[in-house]
Each structure stands twice: as structure tokens, then as C-alpha cells.
Amino acid sequence: MKVIKFGGTSIGTVERFINVVNIIKNKCEEDKIIVVLSAIGGITDELINAVYYASEKNNNYLKIAEKIKSVHFDFLNKLIREPIKEQIITVIEKIITELFIKLQGLYQKNNVSPKDKDSIISLGEYLSNNLLVGALKSIGLEAKFFDSKNFIRTDSTFGEANVNFHLTNKLIAESFRDIDRTIIPVVNGFVGSDEQGNVTTLGRSGSDYTAAIIGAALKADIVEIWTDVNGVLSADPKIVENTFPIKELDYNEVAEIASFGAKVIFPKSMEPLQKQNIPMVILNSFNPKDKGTVVRNKSSESSDIRVVTSMKNLSLVMLEKQNSKESLGILIRLLKILSKHKLTYLLNGGTILQQSMGIHHFVVSFITSSLTVEKLIKEVQNEFEYELKSSIISKIRVLNNVAIISVFVGNKYRHSTNIRRIFETLSNNKIKVHLFFHRSSIEDISLVVDQKNEEAAINLIHNELFFEEIKKLEANVA
Template sequence: MAKLIVSKFGGTSMGDAECMLRSSEVAFGRGASLVVVSATSGTTNDLIALGKASESQPWAEAEKILSKIHSRHVKIAADLHLPTESMQRLETLFEEMGSIAKGINLLKDCSVKAMDTLMSLGERMSSVLCTEAMAQVLKRHNSDKKAMWFDVREVLRTDDSFGKARPLTKEVESLSQKKLGFLRDYKTVVVTQGYIGSTEEGMTTTLGRGGSDYSAAILAEGVAADVLEIWTDVAGIATTDPRICPAAKPIDEISFKEASELATFGAKVLHPATLLPAIRKNIPVFVGSSFDADAKGTWIRKEVEDHPLIRAMAMRKKQILVTLSTPEMLHAHGFLFQIFKIFNDHKVSIDAITTSEISVSVTLDDSTLVNKKLIADLSEIADVQVEENLTLISLIGNNINHTPGLAKQIFETISDINVRMICLGASKHNFCFLVSEDQSTQAIQRLHKKFVEA
């Protein structure tokens, strides 16, 4: 029985015509029915630069960036011998990009709403090009399937939180069944966009940086896919970053819970939110390299055969530690509620937390420091101390919080490295702690040698 497979390809897999044809071959070989693509490598950054230049610099600077983006996509179109109809669609997108940039330049204001529409053009352009690449691959294999371009905004409904919109799961599922239900006929390979969606009023939104994987998972959930594939430039998930530890080992299989912890705490292969829709519908996820499709890759499943104590480790750099202290916390209730309410009001996510009699310490991304109002609001209820240039180290595995002597082994391995904060017990899959950024690489290398290489 045929399986409904959703395959998502990242920016490097869309890098040029050769990459698009290679990725299309991978999708055809795997039997994908829905192909979700990112913008061509570097385009999203260029679109952000275009928005900023249009807002604050002379028009000539914006024109340079427009020309760069235009040239990149025209080159790919020429290499793919894009047919007239598709070329007209691409030209329409070029015109839209120029019009938005001119509007921003005229008003000297790049709103988050305008930036979302501008940034959506990366995926909208690459999907037009990849549809032609897919059509050529199908023709090459004498397939009776047809390649079809599809605007994901027709089904990926979101709220209006521009810049980091939240998918409306029930609406996405209803629209997907209505407009993409034909995928189960297996006569069409649909090519669509990751990262973007639209509000009920039809306004274009984005799901935030790295949101292409997440949107692919939302679509997989919406169409009730049997498998979700994430294709990148690395052959699956490794025990840690191979650039830090050359002895890092590929992981053949990992559980949803382990992979979620790994993604949340710094692994670059997966966006942290990617697995949520897959977990809800128990959709197996495969992570592989479009540049080496024959490599084994990594399967992420609800149930796995092997349950090692330490499966992998990751680190998240550029962390800050915020410590809130007040005697009023002693034997009082409601203090944590006040803290969390302030973070909630400012839409700031907390990664790890520890408490004492009169103090609470939380780790945050250092980008939070630009939010002066957050620090000011916290200062109204407690003394606030902020420590910068820290890294959160995480060991991911199984039964971590029920294994005697594990903490002793960890801290003996890094005995000369100061540990600023420890977070253990909330999850049996994760043990994390803070160290200074300049000692983080050394810590990971020693721990990997101790628990994985040994």
C-alpha cells in the first residue's frame, strides 16, 4: 500500500538548479506526494537586508539587493529552461518584491506585516523554480505523475502574530483535507512553500526563522501523512556537532521525546517545534541529506529499540542567566506566578529554571537583553542580576533522573570547569547546566569522549 510522504528541503537543497534537480530526484525516489521547500540559500537574509535598506538607506542601496536577488533566481530559471508560464509567475513575484521595497522606502517604515510579506517571497520564488525541476525529473523517469505548484497560504492558516505566527491546527487540517485531499490519488507531486502562512483575512505571515521544518510538520499533520522527511545538508542527527567533536557518531534511531529535547537545547538539524505535530499524530520523521540520499540518516519514532543512558549532547550558546532575589519570597505564595506573568506579558520563553529560598534563576537567549522593559518590570518585584556569555550544555538520553552516580561522572569529567547552574529532574531525558561560553567546547568534547566515544 502506498504511503503519503511529505518531503521538506532546506535552503542549501535549493541552492541552485543542480541542487533543485537533485532534491527533486530524491523526492521522486522516495515517493513523495507533497514537497515543501525553503527559500534558496541566502535569500531570506537578503530579503531582511532589503527591508532594512529600504527603510533607512537611499533607494540605490535597496536596488543593489533587489538586483542580487533577481539575478540569483533568473540564473536558476535559465539553467532550468523555465517555461513561459512559470517565468511569468516568477516575474510577477519580482514585481511584488520591488513594489513592497519601494513602499517601505517611501514611508521610511518597515512594519512586521510588510516584512512578513517581503520575506515570504523567498519561498514563493524557490517553489516556482523547484516545480519545474520536479516536472523535469518526472519526465526523465517517464512517470505518469504531474508536478503542481501550490500556494501554501490557501491551507496554512495562522493567527496575526506577524514575524512569528502560530498555526491554527484545526483550520489547517480542515483546509488541507479540502484542498489537498487529492494527494491520496498519488497522481500528483505538489510543490509548495515552507515558513509562510496567512491569516483568515488573507494577510501573509511567517512562522519565524527556522519555521520551514515546522510548517512541513504542520502540513504533514494536516494531510494525515504517513511519513515526514526533513532533507538538509547533513546525513541525519549525530551524537553532537561533528565540527566540535570529529568522533561524533550518526544516530540511526531516536525517540520523539529525546529528539524534542535535543532540538530544544541546541541541535541545529531540527527546528524545536518541528516534532510537535508529528508527536500529536504519531508520524515517523526521517532526517537525511539531499546531497547523499543513500546515507542511512536518522529515524525519529515514538518507540525505539535502543534506550542508551546518554544518546547525544548539545549546547546552546549566547545564553544569559537572570537571577531574581527577594526576602518576600520566603514562605510566600504567588511569587513565581508574578515572575511568569511578566515573562508571559513580554512573550519571552524560559529555557531552564532553578529556585532557592529567596531566589529564582532562569536562562534566556541573550537577545532578551534588548528588552529593557522586561528587566525593568522584573526589577519592580525583586533584585535582578544578569550574567552574560554563558552556554547551556545538555546531555540527552533515557532514565537520566533515575540513574545513581551520573551527576558524579559528569562533574568529575569537567571538574576544572565552573558550573553556574544545574537543571535536573523535570525530564528523564535531559540533564542540563550552564558554563561560560569560552569553556563550552571543551566541556562538550570531554563529555562526549566519556559517555559516547567510550
Template sequence: MAQLGDIQAGEARACCKTSPIVMKFGGSSIATGPAIRRVANIAHSVATGEHPIVVVLSAMGGTTNALIKVLENARNGSIDISSIRTTHEQIAAEFDLELSDDINKLFNELELVLRGVMILQGAISADRARDLVVSYGERISVRLFAAIYGHLFPNATCLRPRAYDAWEIGFITCPDKLRSGACRSVLVPDAMEKIARSLAEAAEQFVPIVTGFIARDEEGNVTTLGRDGSDLSASIIGAALKAKRVEIWKDVAGILTADPRIVPNARPVTEMTFEEVQELTYFGSKVVHPQAILPVIECSIPMVVKNSKDPSQPGTRIVSESTTPHGVRAISCKRQVTLVDIVSTRMLGQHGFLSQVFMLFDEFEISVDTIATSEVSISLTLDKCFDNAMLQKLESKLLLFAEVTVTSSMSLITLIAPKELSNEVLRRSFEIFRNANIPIEMVSHGASKVNLSFLVEDKIAEHCVLCLHEEYFGKCDSRCLHGDDSSNESTVTGSS
């Protein structure tokens, strides 16, 4: 078979100490042979430039779910990983390759782990067993990708790929920190320095291919970094290396003006600030998790969200401060929200009511999304992740000093817009709601001043998003998109 993507010896990047580019590819971007070939070409095109690269990979698309399934089967007395092995063998065969000894060893290890789960049952905690089993997805993924990359580009001197498990380069986590909501604090104190030292050296000799999502704790147990953990891995690596930028490659065209499942003509947003992206993702967007961008925020390192299926598109650039004039950036929709109304006449003119309420929320470990208050009432929203049993206990305690109404099946519609336009966006949005006969249950203007949230019933949420998107983005012309029209009507029009 002809070697695709061969380069001339002179094209190889001379090894030099420059800021690297961190490139993270999600599971859907490497789910098939053609997708892996495309990703390898994307990575190689950057690696042959002036900056070294570090590649961070998730497990191949579908692998994590398959691993969770075989773990469940092992608990029920059945062990069969043949379908997972076959999937990886078939992809290797598309490149005239066989699975390496390292990969076969990992599959054998996985079988032994599953056998131990089947025999020992409750002797190993469910979380620890799950973390250990799913970690094989990323570990096999980086080794297979490295083999394919090296096969496609055999003449790339100084650009040979090398696979690394995250703990080899310093991803060691602190006990009980992974679900605390912190980011860099999940790692032991000297982890960032070790990651920087390990990868700075590796990137001068190889193209490091690093497992995302997984780590080890100080006792050697495999741990995972939670939802969108591979994005967080890439962000931590970028911060440790003081990277030129961190690229998050997905199967979408960047951050969109709305969920394309609701708004088919949603368009990519060219640029957003870290603050805007945090608000957007917190309130429903699934492209980048808010925790995943914190490490690069602290170091003011740009992050770019790009489409692995169409690398020529610019994607969305996430920066500390935007220099692009804009109106509404994007609209998010958070479904299955619960509204809690708390009313007490004792609140009027008295102190301590709010603290009393939120001490109870803290006691039952229920986090709050948005809040609106008056002299005698508090309205707040909870996302779908709360424990319903805990909410019932909380409600019983609140009823000792207040009237409480809990309403489920609500949606939080959030507009991301600059704070100087918030009054105009509020005015215009309420005109839209009035004209469309959309009842609003609650309004919240976040402390960041870049988000405006409206609570509506789930059943009309999509209609609400469509009406807002049509008004702010559906009638845009090129002047509106770049913020060049100074009229009031266009200054709050969305920009992408």
C-alpha cells in the first residue's frame, strides 16, 4: 500500500524550543479509519510548522460505552471483550497494520481486570472498578493512533509519534478532589511542573500522543477527570507548557449560536471570551465544559474549538478579551430544570433569612443555578443532577419557616451578550416574548453581567429559542455580523 502523507526529509520541522500547540481530539473524531486518517493529517500539518505539538486523545467513539457494558456483564458473571478488540483490529487492518504487542497486552490485562471484578464483586468499589476499566479505552486509543500516525508519515524525522499514559507525564490526582468542582487542584501540588518538564522534553524529540480523561492517584489507583475530562487534560497540559494555544477538535463547527438540534441554521461564533464561554456552557451548551477552560484562563492561553470533519473552517476562538464588536453571541437552553419558590413574610425588613435558606441548601449539598429575590421571596433554579430525596428533606425544613413551591419540567433559556447592551437585550427579548405569547416564569441577570436567563416551561422551550434566534441571528446581514451598523436595532443583533 502506498504511504499516504509522506514528506520529504527537508520538510521535517527542525527541533526548537518554541511554545507548543496542544491538540485534543474527541472520540467521535477518531471513531473510524477514515476519521483517524483525517485527524492524523490535521496533526501532521501542524507538527510540520514552527511549533511542536502535543496530541491528547479520548477513547475511540463508542469504546467507553462498550467498556461500561462489559463491566456490567462481568458483574453478572460474563466476560467477553471480543467486539471491542475486533473493532480496533479492523481499524488497524484498514492501514495494513496489526495490533501491536503493547495493545494486545492491554486487552489481556483488561480481561484479567474483568475476571477479578467477577470473582471479587464487592471487594472493589464500583467507582474504582469503573475508572480502571474505562481507562483502557484511552490507553489503547493512543497506542493505535501512534502506530497509524507513524505508518502514514514514516519519513518525518524528529516527528515520530510516541504514546503516553497520562500518569507517565505527571497526571497524579489528589484523593477526593476530582468531584470538588476545582480543576488544577485535582492534581498533586508538583504535578504541573512535572507535566511541563516531561512534555517539554518529549515534544522536542517526538509527537507526544497523550491519554486524556485518565490519571492515577498517589496510591497508584487509576482515576478519571469527570465529564469532558479529555478537554480538561488538554487544558492542563496547555497551562503547564504555556502553550501557544489549545485546540479542541470535535465533530461540530465550533461553538454555535444555538443548539443545532433546535435551530438547524445555527451558525458558528467566530470569537468569544472565556467568561462568555463559561456562562454559555454552564447554562446548557455541551461543546466545552466550563471546568475544562479554567486552567487556560489563568494563563491567558487562547483556546480554539474546531471541526475535525472540516479543518479549513476557522472554528471558535476563545480569548481573554474580545476585540470584535458584537451583540448577542449565542443562546443556550438548559432542559429539565426545577424551580423552587420560597416565600416568607418574615423576610420583610429582617436580616438572616437568605443565610438561613442557603445554609439548608449547603447542608443537603444541593447547588443552585440562578436566583431572583424580592423583599419577601426567593426564586431559584436547580439542574437535573440534584438528588430528589435530598430536595424533599430540604423542602420539609424550609416549610418550618416559609411557604415552598417546587415546579419541575422547566427550561432555562440564556442569552450571552455584553453587559453594556443588557438593558436593550432585555427590552427586545420581552417584545419577542409578548409578540409570541411566551409566558416567562423567572428572569435572572447573572453577576457576570454577560448572561440573561429566562425560565419557561419545557414544552415551549424550543419555540422560545427559535423565536429568539430568528430575531437576533435570522435576519443578520454582513454589517450586523461584524458590528458595523451603529443603529440600536442592529447593535443587539447576534454576531458570529
């Protein structure tokens, strides 16, 4: 059995939607499948905008709701045939009516709760999933909508809910126990519910997570994540032209590169599959014949990962001392502040911490989102008010508008010359490196540069380190 998930870009136009229907048709002939589907590309953002306008008592929310209605009825009219069409029209009209009622309710309220927001932005998945059921039935396939709020149980952390796996696994097993082989279950990704029955969402890109949760609970043979690129690439193709695909990765490797900006898959989605030793394959819905990238628990310790990633809209904060006395105490107090704000990892708007010591100089640096840095700095200044006044800490410096470039070379390609080559390449092109750090987990090298140099730095590093792979790619194309 396979669980196959399609993202919003894969169904972003009527033509793409039809392409997904054909992929599903071919897949269900090969094996028993469960389909997980996101909202149509751009619809979740539109719903978020509608929530914002309604909460601000701006009538633009009505225009957005009308646009959402128009888009889905356009898809419906082009995808679905009679007599199925009338059934789906009834369902879509009901969901659209619910959208208008909820938005009008927000318009009347003085404030919008995260619970209100989740109940509205989840409607994009309800719309797209019912369109898919209708489209599949229109070509003679048996399909049935399975509402994930009925079996993915979460806490009440609206916007990024935490899954109760003990209860969720039990409910999934019950929900899919007696499904006939000829029926294709269609599941709305991104959505769950708390103990009170309130709709919750699993975070942006949470449909990946939904597919993984279901795949792990049912012990699927594989989970397929269908997106708009040929698996995991060596860099962001929107930034680097001559990227190449990575055929196979370990779950830990994918977690690392995702944490440092690679737009691969929703990081949480790997956890349940990794525990059950179920492979995941990342495929391109625009190029179904490509084999994509397989992610699994590898037995080999020799990694050949070769990826460059980046994260921007960051700030670099540096606490400077003239000597290393009391440095440990300062470091512990700083970590408490970062922990209090749950800034434990850069992926969640958190931090990367670095400390350096000279004979008479001590610096603690951390990197955080530019959106949170101002509030954070005030708290750091309050915590270390005495140290600043008495010059135990000489100053706190903040460098805004920086980006992190991370280079993953894998231990198979471990070589100290890689670091030298990176610095020489950037120096020759007059790109300053503000901070450098290196970890040995999967041989990743990270540097902080000015954000204005982000794209140039990525291209320079990618072309310098992966020259041989690029040449092979160009030769195959020729």
C-alpha cells in the first residue's frame, strides 16, 4: 500500500489538476493507494488574507472570498462531468457558504483567535479534496473523501498543532480498516482536531505531515510526496540554474538540510516514517517518469550528500567581552533567555549559537529572525544591565539583513580543502563572511554573509564545489 501526497503547485491549474488525476489513475492500477491533497496553489494564502481583512473590518475580505469561489467553480466546471457534477456543486456551495459565514463572523468580532483562523484556512483543503473526488469519479474511479479531522487528533496549539500519536494511530486504523481495494480514499492534508472537536492545522506544508502520519500508522510500503521539482536538488533552482538531483538521502540528512533552509519537505513529516523504517520518495508531478529522491534509513555511514542551502531575513547578534572571566555564567543566562522564547533552532525562528575566545577577548554570537530581534535584544539588555554598565560586557552588536549559507558535503566527500576553497572563492569576489561555523554530523559548513550577497554566494559556492557534477549534468543534456 502507498500513501501519495500532492502539493498545491501540483494542482495549481486545471491542466495540472488533470495531470494529477492521471497519475492517481496509473498508481491505483499498480497498488492500493491513499491520496493526501493540499489546497489549490495560492488558496491558503488567499484565505489568510481574507482572515486579516475581515479582522480589520475591511470589506476586501468579500472580494477574496468571491475570488476563491470563482476559482473552484471554474475548476469544477472543467474537471467534473454529470451526474457527478451536481453532487460536487452541492458540496462546494456548502463549503463556500461556510467560508462567507465565518468571515462575516470575524468581521463582527473585535479580535481573531488562532482557533478562528484555523477553522477558516483549513477550508482550502476541503474544497480541493472534494474537487478531486469528483474528478476521479468522472473518469470512472471509485473515490471517497476521508476528513482528517476525524482521525488526526491533536492538542489545541492552533496554527501548528501537536499530534497525539497514541490516539491518532488507533483512529486511523479504525477509519481505514475495511476500505475496499477499488475505493481510493482522498484525505485533506494539513488538518486535524483537538479533544473538543475544534479544527486545528499542522503548520504550513502540513500535508506532508498528514501523509507521513497515515503512512506510519498503516505501515505503508512507501510514502510518495509529489511536488514541482525532481526530488531534492543540490540548490534552490530559483537561485541556481545548473542544479542536479540527489538520488538518495538518509532521513537525518534531510532533516539537517531542511533545518537550514532547503525547501524539501515539512521537517516533522520524517519522524513517524523514520521510526517505522518506511521510505519516502520525493517526486515531480510535472515529470512523473523521473525517479526523484528516495529518503530512507541508510545502513551505510558513507554519505554523498552535496547540497547548498540558504536562509535570509536574519540578524546576527554579538555579545563582546574583553576577557573570558565569568563567560560560562553569561552564556548560561543567555541560553535561558533564548530557551524562554523557545528559540532553540533556527528553523522555528530561533538561533544558532557560536562562541569564540581569544586570549583577552570573548564573543558570544547568535543568529535569529529579524522579526524577533528587537524584542529579544531589549530582554538581553535588561538581563545584562549590570554587566553593560560595569563594562564586563563591552557591547552588544547587531548586524541586520544577513543570510546563512550552508554547504553540506557529506562525510564521503570530507576534505578540509572544501573550507579553504569556499573562503577563497568568496574573498576573490569581495563577499565578506561575518561568521563561520562547522559541525561534523554530516559535514556541514555554514557562513553568515550580507543578505544582498546571498544569491551570488550560493552560485559561487555551488559552482566551485560541485563542478564535476555540473559537468556530468551538462554532458547528459548535450
